[in-house]
Amino acid sequence: MADISISDDLxxxxxTRAEHTEFETADDYAGYxxxxxxxxxxxxxxxxxExxxxxxxxxxxxxxxxxxxx
Structure with a gap:
């Protein structure tokens, strides 16, 4: 698995969004x-x-x- 760097704000x-979903982690949500x-x-x-x-x-x-x- 590779790591991707994103800003702290992102x-x-x-x-914050992941907290309001059924995903267990923010990583799972971002992957989705x-x-x-x-x-x-x-x-x-x-x-x-195109x-x-x-x-x-x-x-x-x-x-x-x-x-x-x-």
């Missing part, structure tokens, strides 16, 4: 969220959409999930 936000985002991107690709990731689109998605401040 860790705090993940931990990342898996869901990647699955969505892969589904888009499978449907013939694979290139648009930074603004990723930022919008992360903001909608509550990981970025408005």
């Amino acid at each position: 860790i705090e936000r993940i931990e 969220v990342l898996n869901e985002v990647l699955a969505s991107l892969e589904e888009d690709d499978a449907q013939g959409r 694979l290139a990731v648009d930074d603004a689109g990723v930022e919008d998605r992360l903001q909608s999930l509550g990981y970025l401040n408005e």
